[in-house]
Amino acid sequence: MTIAEIIVDVPTMQTNLPYSYVVPKELETKIQPGMRVVVPFGKGNRKVEGFVVKVDHDTEKAATATTQLKSLTSLMDLHPVVNTELLKLSQWLAETTYSFRISCLLTMLPNVMKAKYQTLVVPVAPVTDPWLLDHFPHQDAIPLDQDHFSNQELARLTELRKQGQVQIQYQVHNQAKPKTELAVLNQIQDFERCRESIRKNATGQLALLNQLERHPKTPLQQRTLVKQTGISPAVIKNFENRGWITKTTVEKYRNPEQHPIARDQPKRLTTDQQHAVSTINAAVTDQQPTTFLLEGVTGSGKTEVYLQTIQRALDQDEQALMLVPEIALTPQMVTRVKRRFGDQVAILHSGLSNGEKYDEWRRINEGTAQVVVGARSAIFAPLQNLGLIILDEEHDPSYKQSDNPRYHTRDIALWRAQYHHCPVILGSATPSLESRARAEKDVYHLLRLPERINGQQLPEIQVVDMTNALERTGDLFSNELLQALQATIDRHEQAVLLLNRRGFSSFMLCRDCGYVLKCPHCDISLTMHLDSHTMKCHYCGYETAIPTECPHCHGHHIRYFGTGTEKATQQLQQLLPQTRILRMDVDTTRKKGAHRRILQQFGAHQADILLGTQMIAKGLDFPDVTLVGVLNADTGLELPDFRASERTFDLLTQVAGRAGRAEKAGQVIIQTFNPEHYAIQLAQRQDYEAFFHREMQLRHLAGYSPYFYTVLVTVSALKEKEAAAEAGRVSSLLHDNVAQTTEILGPTPRPIARIKNRYYYQIIVKYKHDRQLPAALNRIQAISQKEVRKGFRIAIDVEPQSFM
Numbered sequence: 001m002t003i004a005e006i007i008v009d010v011p012t013m014q015t016n017l018p019y020s021y022v023v024p025k026e027l028e029t030k031i032q033p034g035m036r037v038v039v040p041f042g043k044g045n046r047k048v049e050g051f052v053v054k055v056d057h058d059t060e061k062a063a064t065a066t067t068q069l070k071s072l073t074s075l076m077d078l079h080p081v082v083n084t085e086l087l088k089l090s091q092w093l094a095e096t097t098y099s100f101r102i103s104c105l106l107t108m109l110p111n112v113m114k115a116k117y118q119t120l121v122v123p124v125a126p127v128t129d130p131w132l133l134d135h136f137p138h139q140d141a142i143p144l145d146q147d148h149f150s151n152q153e154l155a156r157l158t159e160l161r162k163q164g165q166v167q168i169q170y171q172v173h174n175q176a177k178p179k180t181e182l183a184v185l186n187q188i189q190d191f192e193r194c195r196e197s198i199r200k201n202a203t204g205q206l207a208l209l210n211q212l213e214r215h216p217k218t219p220l221q222q223r224t225l226v227k228q229t230g231i232s233p234a235v236i237k238n239f240e241n242r243g244w245i246t247k248t249t250v251e252k253y254r255n256p257e258q259h260p261i262a263r264d265q266p267k268r269l270t271t272d273q274q275h276a277v278s279t280i281n282a283a284v285t286d287q288q289p290t291t292f293l294l295e296g297v298t299g300s301g302k303t304e305v306y307l308q309t310i311q312r313a314l315d316q317d318e319q320a321l322m323l324v325p326e327i328a329l330t331p332q333m334v335t336r337v338k339r340r341f342g343d344q345v346a347i348l349h350s351g352l353s354n355g356e357k358y359d360e361w362r363r364i365n366e367g368t369a370q371v372v373v374g375a376r377s378a379i380f381a382p383l384q385n386l387g388l389i390i391l392d393e394e395h396d397p398s399y400k401q402s403d404n405p406r407y408h409t410r411d412i413a414l415w416r417a418q419y420h421h422c423p424v425i426l427g428s429a430t431p432s433l434e435s436r437a438r439a440e441k442d443v444y445h446l447l448r449l450p451e452r453i454n455g456q457q458l459p460e461i462q463v464v465d466m467t468n469a470l471e472r473t474g475d476l477f478s479n480e481l482l483q484a485l486q487a488t489i490d491r492h493e494q495a496v497l498l499l500n501r502r503g504f505s506s507f508m509l510c511r512d513c514g515y516v517l518k519c520p521h522c523d524i525s526l527t528m529h530l531d532s533h534t535m536k537c538h539y540c541g542y543e544t545a546i547p548t549e550c551p552h553c554h555g556h557h558i559r560y561f562g563t564g565t566e567k568a569t570q571q572l573q574q575l576l577p578q579t580r581i582l583r584m585d586v587d588t589t590r591k592k593g594a595h596r597r598i599l600q601q602f603g604a605h606q607a608d609i610l611l612g613t614q615m616i617a618k619g620l621d622f623p624d625v626t627l628v629g630v631l632n633a634d635t636g637l638e639l640p641d642f643r644a645s646e647r648t649f650d651l652l653t654q655v656a657g658r659a660g661r662a663e664k665a666g667q668v669i670i671q672t673f674n675p676e677h678y679a680i681q682l683a684q685r686q687d688y689e690a691f692f693h694r695e696m697q698l699r700h701l702a703g704y705s706p707y708f709y710t711v712l713v714t715v716s717a718l719k720e721k722e723a724a725a726e727a728g729r730v731s732s733l734l735h736d737n738v739a740q741t742t743e744i745l746g747p748t749p750r751p752i753a754r755i756k757n758r759y760y761y762q763i764i765v766k767y768k769h770d771r772q773l774p775a776a777l778n779r780i781q782a783i784s785q786k787e788v789r790k791g792f793r794i795a796i797d798v799e800p801q802s803f804m
């Protein structure tokens, strides 16, 4: 008898223990770990989905035990969708992030493969198998489920899939179907006889006949026939009526990068680059899972190091995975990789439609793509033979997933590197303190690129004290910055301006009664957006009309405070009327392709100034940008987070690095109310090493990462009192079960205490060594399941990247 162990997908009864099911006889030799199945679950034998994690053939279980086991109902896949490596990874991920294995497994799959999508079986033309001909008389797609196929038939389909006679497609209900093309399939046996029956001057018909004769067994795309050989649709119709062809469809890959990209050659490396490349390449060749920290100042040519080490992996028939933060996944970066590696590259990012993502995923799964470039979730790309993993901008907080499973991409990269025996490159101009500290202890191998390419100087940075500047101009733009902007434009060069807040004004205050307009669902004031004429909540998306009077006292003395990108653009336009300004923030890049368009316009000099939020700080490489201005360096410093200084230093360094990257020298102006702050002063000197040592001392004194580990436990409920009480219970459970030396801070209300009508309390656990902690957190995880039914949500976040 064959038993399958299955992780079931039942949201309210999650457990990390698999359930055992008997495998029906017909499927015994077909079922494999990593396939999804349908099983009966619970008292009502409700049908639920699950993942096979293990298959035991010939189990000698006692008859009494097995008679109590239920039988699984059917297969949802004809082949594993999660491979052996990723199955193993899911287990480790569940354990280390205190999440449920089912959510780990689901996280690894592209969206289209998740439950609400229908799986279809499609025969691959030309169909020869008699059984297939019988079951798919019209050669169309049939849903892969129990209504359509018995288990015996499912078993047969797994075989046919292996032989390439059927394919699997995923269809989104009520959404775009998988992209297919109309095609025609030849049915003619005797071409000579057909040719005789065609009039000699019917050139279209003869042309089609020739095409068919040349490709008697492959479906021909109708569009290509019409476009390239000039065969009219009427001719095709005619052939169909005579029974010479049948209509069919062929699936086509949706290619997100349409235009062809010219290839380039590897660059001649500088001495520092050469050292880095040969050190890393040695590890690629020797299959050493070494972690390299590539600390290179902005514009030092880190990307070229990535490209040449990827090449080494490809040379030995291995694959490479390159991760970039979502907002750094700019068209510029994608183009650079495609230029070097062409069609071998697959791109995964949130700008793609689900269908496009699935196509890219499939190219990876089938081994067509050798290089994968993607944002966070691409770390799960099912590459089978990894030779190198790269995390660019490794310090970026977006590498941490904020939902279950709350993993850090870096940890997964290191795990996969061990599995594949391949090196990892962590690259950054401003490495995270954690990584830099590990390099200090030789856990990571430090490689430095201390100079810019061609010996270019880092740009000169000037700090403008806005407490004085304000008195002079009373505005968002200091005279220094305005003059520098004017000069840049006069020289026909370009400027980039950073303002880390979108919208127009950040809050509305009534001067009569002091009322501040807040989101009704969150503890946060609403931001005015002039382009949509609304007040928006940046946390839950709530929108309401811009009030003309105070909703509280009905007074008319309303004032708006705080400046966002929208207002800054408007003001700047008034100050420099002739200037062409492009704004780039979440609001202007919402539409597909907008991001690319804005950058293209800027690159083509259709604008003088690019003003935007932090999305402009990363990865941009425009030779004519000689001025960078930071309008408000302080927004990040005020956050209640021990990483506030690090984040500010990183952002300033990154954005400053956009200036003067080519021949022309760059200039940077940072406006701040805290000119004495060490993060700002050291960013001015662009001295990462000094910042690292200074910040390490402070972290040591305060007992924070990397000296201590932290776990954040958050409890929420609809009523504030209940959230507080539950947080209290969780906190005492922790107190009673962790090591003496472990510190437990809180519970305290979260800095933004209410979001989407839920009240949040948080507990911070700080420790150095604590063997008991995992068991305590496991208990909390188990409890969280029961508490959900009472309306509580408990989240465990290991090494949190945000405390908001």
Ligand SMILES: Nc1ncnc2c1ncn2[C@@H]1O[C@H](COP(=O)(O)OP(=O)(O)OP(=O)(O)O)[C@@H](O)[C@H]1O
Residues within 6 Å of the ligand: 267, 268, 269, 270, 273, 296, 297, 298, 299, 300, 301, 302, 303, 304, 429, 453, 618, 619, 620, 621, 657, 661
């Ligand atoms: N060896 C080389 N010879 C000539 N040009 C190079 C070389 N290496 C890199 N470059 C060019 O130098 C510029 C800066 O390199 P790159 O963008 O890779 O730096 P980076 O370290 O990734 O920068 P950042 O971290 O600021 O994004 C690019 O235009 C790149 O094409």
Ligand SMILES: [Zn+2]
Residues within 6 Å of the ligand: 510, 511, 512, 513, 514, 515, 550, 551, 552, 553, 554, 555
């Ligand atoms: Zn009022």
Ligand SMILES: [Zn+2]
Residues within 6 Å of the ligand: 519, 520, 521, 522, 537, 538, 539, 540, 541, 542, 756
């Ligand atoms: Zn809200």
